Structure formats: structure tokens, C-alpha cells
Amino acid sequence: MAILSRIQVRLGFSKIQIFQKVENSLPWDKDKVMTSQSPIIIIGNGIAGTTLARNIRKKSRQAILIISKESDYFFSRTALMYVYMGHLKWEHLEPYEKGFWQKNKIDLLNAEVTNINAKEKVVVLANGQHLSYDSLVLATGSTPNKFGWKGQDLENVQGLYTKQDLEQLTANTPNIQQAVVVGGGLIGIELVEMLHSRGITASFLVRENHFWSKVISPHEGEMIERHIRAHGIDLRMNANLIEIIPDENGKAASLLTDQGDIIPCQMVGLTAGVRPNIDFLKDSGLEINRGILVDQYLATNLPDVYAIGDCAELRSPLAHRHAIEAVWYVGRMMGETLAQSLTGKPTAYTPGHWFNSAKFFDIEYQTYGQISPRATQEENHFCWKHQTENCMVRLAYHAKSRLFLGINTFGIRMRHEVFDQWLKEKAKIDTVIENLSKANFDPEFYAQYEPQIQAQWHSQLV
Amino acid sequence: MAQSTRLNSSHGKNIGLIIGLTGLALLFYPFFSASFSSSTAGFISSLVLISLGTILYSERLYHGTIPGIKNNGVWFDGLSARGLLGWFVGIALTGFYIALYFYPETLGYNSKGSTGLVAFFDPLSLTLNGKPATQWFVYGTLYTLAILIFGVKFIIKYRHNRYQIIRTLSVMFFQLGFAFLIPELLALFHPDTPYFAKDLKNMWPLNYYFFESWHIKNMLTGGNLGLFMLLSGVAMIFIVSPILTYLYGKRWYCSWVCGCGALAETAGDPFRQLSSKKISVWKLERWSIHVVLVLVFLTTIAVIWSFLGSNPDLSSFSRETFVIGVVSFLALLMGIIYFFKRKEMDKDALYSMITIGCVIAGTITIQAFSGEKNILFIKSYTLTKWYGFGIGAAFSGVLGVGFYPILGSRVWCRFGCPMAAILGLQQRLLSRFRITTNGGQCISCGNCSAYCEMGIDVRAYAQKGQNIVRSSCVGCGICSAVCPRGVLKLENGPVANRTNLPEFPLGNKL
Numbered sequence: 001m002a003i004l005s006r007i008q009v010r011l012g013f014s015k016i017q018i019f020q021k022v023e024n025s026l027p028w029d030k031d032k033v034m035t036s037q038s039p040i041i042i043i044g045n046g047i048a049g050t051t052l053a054r055n056i057r058k059k060s061r062q063a064i065l066i067i068s069k070e071s072d073y074f075f076s077r078t079a080l081m082y083v084y085m086g087h088l089k090w091e092h093l094e095p096y097e098k099g100f101w102q103k104n105k106i107d108l109l110n111a112e113v114t115n116i117n118a119k120e121k122v123v124v125l126a127n128g129q130h131l132s133y134d135s136l137v138l139a140t141g142s143t144p145n146k147f148g149w150k151g152q153d154l155e156n157v158q159g160l161y162t163k164q165d166l167e168q169l170t171a172n173t174p175n176i177q178q179a180v181v182v183g184g185g186l187i188g189i190e191l192v193e194m195l196h197s198r199g200i201t202a203s204f205l206v207r208e209n210h211f212w213s214k215v216i217s218p219h220e221g222e223m224i225e226r227h228i229r230a231h232g233i234d235l236r237m238n239a240n241l242i243e244i245i246p247d248e249n250g251k252a253a254s255l256l257t258d259q260g261d262i263i264p265c266q267m268v269g270l271t272a273g274v275r276p277n278i279d280f281l282k283d284s285g286l287e288i289n290r291g292i293l294v295d296q297y298l299a300t301n302l303p304d305v306y307a308i309g310d311c312a313e314l315r316s317p318l319a320h321r322h323a324i325e326a327v328w329y330v331g332r333m334m335g336e337t338l339a340q341s342l343t344g345k346p347t348a349y350t351p352g353h354w355f356n357s358a359k360f361f362d363i364e365y366q367t368y369g370q371i372s373p374r375a376t377q378e379e380n381h382f383c384w385k386h387q388t389e390n391c392m393v394r395l396a397y398h399a400k401s402r403l404f405l406g407i408n409t410f411g412i413r414m415r416h417e418v419f420d421q422w423l424k425e426k427a428k429i430d431t432v433i434e435n436l437s438k439a440n441f442d443p444e445f446y447a448q449y450e451p452q453i454q455a456q457w458h459s460q461l462v
Numbered sequence: 463m464a465q466s467t468r469l470n471s472s473h474g475k476n477i478g479l480i481i482g483l484t485g486l487a488l489l490f491y492p493f494f495s496a497s498f499s500s501s502t503a504g505f506i507s508s509l510v511l512i513s514l515g516t517i518l519y520s521e522r523l524y525h526g527t528i529p530g531i532k533n534n535g536v537w538f539d540g541l542s543a544r545g546l547l548g549w550f551v552g553i554a555l556t557g558f559y560i561a562l563y564f565y566p567e568t569l570g571y572n573s574k575g576s577t578g579l580v581a582f583f584d585p586l587s588l589t590l591n592g593k594p595a596t597q598w599f600v601y602g603t604l605y606t607l608a609i610l611i612f613g614v615k616f617i618i619k620y621r622h623n624r625y626q627i628i629r630t631l632s633v634m635f636f637q638l639g640f641a642f643l644i645p646e647l648l649a650l651f652h653p654d655t656p657y658f659a660k661d662l663k664n665m666w667p668l669n670y671y672f673f674e675s676w677h678i679k680n681m682l683t684g685g686n687l688g689l690f691m692l693l694s695g696v697a698m699i700f701i702v703s704p705i706l707t708y709l710y711g712k713r714w715y716c717s718w719v720c721g722c723g724a725l726a727e728t729a730g731d732p733f734r735q736l737s738s739k740k741i742s743v744w745k746l747e748r749w750s751i752h753v754v755l756v757l758v759f760l761t762t763i764a765v766i767w768s769f770l771g772s773n774p775d776l777s778s779f780s781r782e783t784f785v786i787g788v789v790s791f792l793a794l795l796m797g798i799i800y801f802f803k804r805k806e807m808d809k810d811a812l813y814s815m816i817t818i819g820c821v822i823a824g825t826i827t828i829q830a831f832s833g834e835k836n837i838l839f840i841k842s843y844t845l846t847k848w849y850g851f852g853i854g855a856a857f858s859g860v861l862g863v864g865f866y867p868i869l870g871s872r873v874w875c876r877f878g879c880p881m882a883a884i885l886g887l888q889q890r891l892l893s894r895f896r897i898t899t900n901g902g903q904c905i906s907c908g909n910c911s912a913y914c915e916m917g918i919d920v921r922a923y924a925q926k927g928q929n930i931v932r933s934s935c936v937g938c939g940i941c942s943a944v945c946p947r948g949v950l951k952l953e954n955g956p957v958a959n960r961t962n963l964p965e966f967p968l969g970n971k972l
Contacts, residue, residue, distance in 0.1 A: 047906070076905060076906040076907050076908060078905040078906075078907055079905070079906070079907035079908055079909070082907060082908075082909060085533070085534050085535070086533070086534055086535040086536050086537045086538045086539075087531075087533040087534070087536060087537070087909060087912070087944075088537065088907075088908055088909065088912050089537050089912075092908040092909075092911065092912045093907075093908055094908075095906045095908065095921055095922070095925060097740065097741060099741075197534040197535070227528075230528055231528060328905050329902060329903075329969055332902075332967070332969075332970075333969060333970040336966050336970050336972060337970065337972065340972065347972065350970075350971045351969065351970055351971065352968070352969050352970060352971045353969075355901070355902065355903065355969060357903050357905075357947040357948065358947075359946040359947065361528070361530070362528055362529065362530030362531070362622075364946065364947070364948050366903070366947070366948055413900070413948035413951070414948075415900060415901070416900050416901025416902060416903055416968055416969075417900075417901050417968060420901065420968060420969075441898075441900055441948060441951050442951075443623065443624070443625040443939060443942050443943070443951060443952065444625050444939075444952060444953065445624040445625050445628055446624055446625070447624070
């Protein structure tokens with residue numbers, strides 16, 4: 001009994017301590033969200049907007065309103081494919097239960113914003129309603145590129161980005177036999193995998209001469225291409241779309257390529273990249289280039305208006321990085337960063353070392369640091385490929401200083417933390433290869449390829 | 463080309479299905495025909511047809527596919543998505559369990575000479591243990607068969623994943639050898655010893671009758687083998703299990719050795735995604751598991767207590783010594799938890815302490831208010847009978863397996879198994895096991911959570927960059943397998959900082 005009561009005292013005490021800590025830093029209580037003042041309005045409930053809202057709520061009691069025309073609740077956009085393939089149901093895509101938003105006093109509104117007025121500090125909804133904001137954050141994401149192809153707006157021609165795209169695809173593809181996907185990026189290969197999972201014969205047109213050539217090497221591309229073809233996909237490299245040809249009902253029936261081929265199809269997927277989804281902001285007074293231009297604090301040219309995620313374009317991008325990075329992780333980090341600024345601690349967007357991941361059918365891909373598709377005089381590459389398995393690693397290092405720059409890994413999982421540490425410490429390539437097994441993240445009992453990799457490294461050094 | 467392969471494949475699948483169903487029909491034919499006389503040939507061909515059919519079906523199902531995750535259409539299929547077929551199978555299984563536990567005579571069981579389905583198994587039973595089959599022999603045989611044939615299916619499905627292959631071979635081995643063949647053969651070679659559980663791996667409290675008076679008595683009077691089973695049983699509980707759980711987490715038992723786990727991981731695999739991930743269900747799970755823990759401890763303590771009173775000649779210590787021993791042991795355990803966890807006293811540690819506290823209070827109450835033949839004014843026989851009914855039959859059998867296609871494959875393990883509860887308590891508080899989250903790589907896709915058979919919302923941790931250390935995790939490794947971005951890894955490492963929550967996932971310089 002004595003022990004029990006002492007625990008209670010102890011727990012009670014620690015509760016008071018936690019409470020006091022919050023009291024000291026910011027005087028707010030979750031149940032007392034300020035409603036007298038205008039809210040922070042976030043347009044877009046994707047990873048950027050949602051991360052921002054969550055992180056503001058950790059530190060402030062200011063009212064928050066997220067507006068989305070796409071969905072009632074935040075969902076994982078990167079997982080849309082799994083719903084179509086039957087791995088998941090829509091509800092699995094939502095990382096937070098419905099009560100989460102209420103509990104954290106984050107208001108949600110499913111509505112379309114048609115314009116913003118920075119002078120009046122209001123957003124205008126499609127139904128004519130005006131909503132005042134204290135700060136406004138644009139996190140409107142991307143929209144699929146269309147390059148003025150003939151037939152690009154036919155009923156069964158579509159991109160894959162939104163919840164509505166998924167619904168359209170689900171409606172358009174039952175009982176069809178053939179489809180063509182145009183554009184060899186990450187969304188393109190996902191769409192091909194989706195169609196394939198439902199027994200639809202897919203043709204895959206890739207403009208470049210090797211797959212995902214902006215990011216991976218010809219050697220890596222070749223492995224992926226072989227894997228795509230092994231699934232029975234009609235992969236066509238160096239192929240461009242000329243025209244989508246409709247039937248008498250106005251639906252796409254075939255597709256003409258610049259190689260002179262006519263491919264019959266009952267659906268066309270356009271996945272030639274994405275661009276910021278900002279058309280509705282043309283007359284808002286925002287400075288816009290390809291995306292909404294923002295400074296290092298993610299602020300636009302208008303007062304109290306910010307932009308984060310896919311729709312934001314950095315005026316001065318960081319070294320070795322792009323002005324627009326339409327990537328899940330970037331959206332998340334921009335959301336985390338801006339949350340600091342909006343809760344009284346102005347913070348510049350300074351992401352750490354680059355990392356990314358993808359999955360090409362059954363081949364997993366991860367990357368850490370900077371690695372170009374091709375080696376140069378300055379940037380040397382070391383590449384290892386398993387003789388039969390789809391396992392491959394490529395490491396980049398500075399030719400003179402032997403500084404490790406980055407890695408692409410296929411079919412072998414590697415630890416983010418270890419590579420982040422090596423990049424931070426400016427480790428040499430020799431250290432990285434010597435300790436490569438420390439970074440291995442494959443499940444237990446998997447074959448370990450590090451000895452092979454190291455042996456090849458040493459044999460090439462001689 | 464692709465289309466013709468698909469046609470061939472579905473053709474072969476159907477042939478497999480027909481062969482398997484023929485075998486099953488053969489098995490249940492005697493069920494409907496009372497005049498059926500058992501024949502060895504019929505019995506063997508039935509089991510062979512079931513096995514061949516299932517394995518052919520599985521081989522054809524994945525034939526010509528490239529190794530990788532095979533979850534296409536899981537939520538479109540009536541069987542795996544709680545559709546009509548799922549409900550049908552669920553009701554059929556539940557019916558079988560109700561017959562098995564409560565109306566074995568409907569299966570043909572008769573203590574004076576069985577007929578029907580039970581008699582059908584006589585040839586195998588006579589070969590293995592020298593006696594005619596009982597309904598439990600029928601169940602044990604079918605159970606083991608299901609683990610073996612669906613184990614083969616699982617291995618084909620996960621042929622790219624060595625953790626899954628080795629783990630599945632392990633559960634198949636332990637089921638066939640330790641749970642089925644060895645106990646049966648021991649019965650054959652020691653026909654005169656009274657009944658006691660001869661399955662070395664079936665330990666208390668999963669084997670809830672281990673400490674019941676008839677069982678202890680039978681072990682004590684069962685010669686060297688009985689004594690060995692008693693001592694090894696106690697050693698498993700107090701020495702082997704804590705060490706293994708510390709080193710590898712509770713997976714060493716729940717998804718590598720245990721028979722319930724074996725069935726869930728093989729025959730139950732198509733249903734793993736049906737477990738609920740709601741926070742409210744997690745709360746229910748915590749309540750349920752702690753109540754079960756208190757019940758199993760108190761029942762066991764009560765049973766031993768009354769055994770000591772009625773069999774002074776068989777025991778070397780008195781009731782009072784026993785109660786003092788139990789209370790001191792539990793108090794020590796509580797003290798240890800408090801001492802090591804007081805700085806990070808989270809809900810789980812507190813719940814564990816409250817649970818132990820209840821058991822201590824209950825034990826003292828038993829000592830104070832029970833008579834010779836009753837425990838707290840209830841006949842001790844009634845107490846164990848109701849526990850056996852509630853936990854042993856209704857929960858583990860009917861609800862646990864019968865409801866596979868409705869509630870998922872681990873309902874029993876998650877809400878009712880006292881063994882999983884104890885191992886889980888240790889896994890949460892003192893073990894090297896964790897599922898590591900790979901820095902900031904999570905994309906919140908939800909595959910890990912959806913395919914967690916224990917209903918853990920794995921993503922909730924992964925997207926924060928936090929490791930997963932949950933008492934219910936059985937370490938099946940499927941979350942890691944289905945993760946498309948290489949974010950999750952089951953591993954054993956230093957206990958310190960296992961559960962650290964970073965302020966932000968790795969990647970941002972904040």
C-alpha cells in the first residue's frame with residue numbers, strides 16, 4: 001500500500017512538472033483554443049499542411065483551420081496506389097482517427113478556395129463565403145503536367161495525383177484490356193503497377209533512353225527496365241506521345257507514338273511529371289514563377305502569407321538542391337519549419353542531407369546524400385551489382401578528397417541514421433565501404449552482400 | 463502470353479481446389495453417415511488429397527509471379543475482406559469448435575467406442591499412441607495438418623523473405639514434433655502413466671491446467687517422465703522464458719514456437735488485416751489482458767493453495783509458506799519495476815504494477831477467507847471449471863479461431879492469452895527487442911498497420927521516427943516485409959533508449 005501511494009505522489013508530482021513546463025513557455029491549454037482571433041488558415045490538407053498544423057498545435061493555442069477541396073481528412077497520397085491494388089482500403093490511408101482533429105482543436109473544412117485577398121486578409125470560397133485569417137499558408141500541392149497533346153482531355157485520359165484521380169481510375173478501368181501510361185517517373189511506374197495488378201495489359205512510354213534518367217544511372221535504369229519487362233509490361237524507351245485518338249464515343253481508343261506505332265487502348269495515363277497546383281492564385285498578387293516564390297522563411301511577397309510543400313518555389317535554393325522539390329519528406333520538413341516561425345520562433349528552412357525512397361514493382365530504392373546519374377571528373381562512382389538478384393549499390397565520392405557524397409541502393413535496405421551521420425561527419429568513401437554492414441537495414445537472416453561489395457572495391461583499387 | 467499464363471495458373475488453382483475439397487468431403491462423409499465403417503485407405507486418401515490440393519492450389523496461385531509482396535486484391539476478395547465467403551467460413555469454423563468442445567458426440571465421439579468422424583481417425587491414433595481416437599486427437603491432427611499445408615503456402619508467398627521462411631519452418635517443426643508426434647509417442651511408450659500434458663513447449667499459463675491438482679498429482683505419480691515434465695515446466699516459466707524474452711522479445715514464443723501462433727501465422731495469414739487498429743480497441747485490449755492476467759494468477763494460486771491443503775503428503779511446504787512465498791515474489795517484482803521504471807513510469811509500467819498489486823491483494827484474501835474445500839466460498843472445482851470454459855474453450859477456440867475471417871487471426875493472442883500477456887509485460891519493460899524505424903523514411907502509407915495481425919498502429923510510431931516497443935507485438939515481421947520504403951526492422955539491441963521519441967523525424971535541421 002505504501003508503495004502504491006508513493007507512486008501516486010510521484011506521478012502526481014511529475015504531472016505538475018510537465019504542466020508547469022508548458023505554462024512557462026507558452027500559456028495555453030488545449031481546451032482553451034483562442035476563438036476570438038482569426039485562425040491560421042492552411043489551404044491544403046496534405047503532408048505539408050497537416051504537419052504544419054500538428055506542429056503549431058504543439059506550441060500554440062491559436063485557432064487553426066485547414067481547408068481542402070480534395071478530401072475530408074488528411075491521407076497518405078503516396079499510398080493511393082495500394083487502394084486501387086486492393087492492398088488497403090481508403091480508411092487505411094488516413095494516419096489519424098477522426099477524433100484526433102477534434103481533440104487537438106484543428107478545424108477542417110472541405111471546400112474550394114477560389115481566391116485570396118491579402119489586403120483584407122480573407123480567403124474566398126467557391127460558394128462566395130469570405131473567411132478571415134491571421135496568417136495564411138498555401139500548401140496546395142501539385143497537379144499533373146499536360147503538354148497540350150491532342151486528346152489529352154478525353155474522358156478516359158487522366159493523371160494520378162488526387163483522390164478524385166483514383167476515383168476516376170477506378171471508374172474507368174473495370175473490364176478494360178489495354179492501357180498506355182505516358183511518362184517514366186515515379187508516378188508512371190506506380191500507375192503501370194496498379195493497372196498490371198488488375199490484369200490490364202499496360203504499355204509504358206518513356207521519353208528518355210533509360211528509366212528515370214534524371215536521377216539514376218543507365219546501369220541502374222537497365223536493371224529496373226528488365227524488372228518492368230519481367231512483369232509482362234510493354235515498356236517502350238525513347239517513345240513520345242504524338243496523339244491520343246478517340247473512338248466515335250469520344251473516348252480514347254488508341255495512341256500514336258513518335259515511333260509511328262498505334263497502340264490500341266481503353267485508358268491513357270499521363271504521368272509526365274507534376275507542376276505546382278496554383279492556377280487559382282493567378283490574380284492574387286502573389287509573385288509566381290513556376291511555383292509560389294518564397295524566401296528562406298517560406299514567406300511569400302504578401303504579408304502573413306506563406307507557401308510550403310510542392311507548390312512553393314525557393315527564391316534561392318540550397319546548394320545541390322532544386323527550387324521546387326515535390327517530395328513527401330520536403331513537404332513534411334517545410335511544415336515543421338514554418339510551424340516554428342508561426343509560433344514565435346522565426347526559423348529558416350534548412351533541411352538536412354537529402355534522402356528519398358521509392359519502390360519499382362518489387363525493387364526497393366533508397367538514396368542518401370548527393371549522387372548524380374553519371375560520374376564526372378570530380379564525382380567518381382563505385383558500383384556493385386549482384387550477379388542474379390536485383391540488388392545494386394552505387395556510391396559517389398569526390399575524386400580528390402575521397403569525401404563520400406551519396407549512395408543509391410536497390411534491393412538492400414540501408415540505415416538513414418548511419419548515412420546521415422557519415423554525411424555530417426564528412427566521412428571518406430573508404431570509411432563508408434569499410435563499415436557498410438553497419439548501415440545494413442535488411443530483415444534478419446537476409447543474405448549479407450557487404451563482403452562482396454568490399455571485395456570488389458578493393459580489387460578495383462589495385 | 464501473359465494472359466495464357468494467367469489462364470493456366472487459374473486452371474491449376476481450380477484443380478487444386480477440387481482435389482482439396484474432395485479430400486475434405488471424404489473426411490466429413492462419415493460425419494453424415496452413421497453406418498460408415500472406418501477404413502485406413504479412406505482415411506489416408508482423405509488427408510493426402512487435402513494436402514495435395516492445398517499445396518497445388520498455393521503453387522499455382524503464385525506460379526510465374528516474381529517474388530515480392532502478394533497482397534493484390536486482398537480487400538476485393540470475399541474471404542479476406544469479410545465478405546460472404548468470409549462469414550460462411552467463420553460460421554462453419556465456429557460450428558466445428560462448438561461441436562468439438564461442447565457436443566463431441568455429434569462428431570461421433572463415444573467413450574465406449576466412437577463412430578463417424580472420430581472413428582475415422584482410429585488408424586492413425588492406434589499407430590501413434592495405441593488407443594482409439596478421441597475428438598481431441600481428431601482436432602490435434604487436423605490442426606497440425608492445417609499448419610503444415612498452409613505453412614507451405616505461406617513459404618511460397620514469402621519466398622523472397624528469409625525471416626519469414628525460417629520462422630514458418632520453425633512453427634511447423636514445433637507443431638509437428640513437440641505438440642503432435644512427441645506427446646503421442648510418449649503416450650505410446652508410457653501407456654500406464656496417468657494423463658498429463660507431454661508437450662514441452664505448452665507452458666503455463668497458456669496451459670492453464672498445468673498447476674491444477676489432478677495434473678500436478680498425475681505428474682507426481684507419473685514416474686520419471688512426470689517428474690521431468692513438472693520440473694521442466696517450472697523451469698520454462700521461471701528461467702527459460704524470461705531469458706529468451708529478454709534476448710529476443712516475446713516473438714521467440716508467440717510467432718516461432720507457439721501452436722496458437724503457428725495456426726494464426728499459416729492458416730490465419732489471409733485474415734491478418736482484419737484486426738482492428740482503433741485506439742478504442744487498444745484500450746479494450748489493455749483492460750482485457752490485465753484482467754486475464756489477474757484471473758490466471760489468482761486461479762492458479764487458489765488451485766495450488768487448495769492442493770496443498772488436501773494433499774499434505776505430496777507437498778513439502780504448507781499453505782502459509784506458499785502464500786508468503788508468492789506474496790514476497792510478487793512484491794519483489796513490483797519493487798523491481800518501480801525501481802527501474804520510476805523515471806520513465808509510463809502507462810504500461812503502472813498497469814503492470816496495478817495488476818501485480820491486485821494479485822497480491824487477491825492472494826492474501828484467499829488465505830484469509832477460504833476454507834478447506836472452497837476458495838472465497840466458491841468450490842475450487844467450480845472456479846477452475848469456469849476458467850477452463852471461459853478462457854480455454856470459449857476464448858481460445860470458438861472466438862480465437864472460429865472468428866478468424868471476421869476479427870482477424872490473433873484475437874485470442876491479443877485479448878485473451880495469459881502467456882502472451884506475461885511475455886508482453888516483460889517485452890515492454892525489459893527486453894532487447896524492438897522494431898526500429900528507419901530515420902525519416904516513413905511515408906505514412908499504412909501497409910504496416912493494416913497487415914499487423916495484433917492490431918498495432920505501427921505507422922503511428924514510424925511516421926514520428928519512433929521505434930515500436932509494444933507489449934502485444936509478436937514479432938511476425940510482416941510490417942517490415944510489406945513496408946515499401948524499407949522503414950521497419952525487427953532487431954535486438956541495447957535496452958536503453960529503445961523507446962526514444964525524437965522531436966522531429968530525422969532529416970530536418972531544427
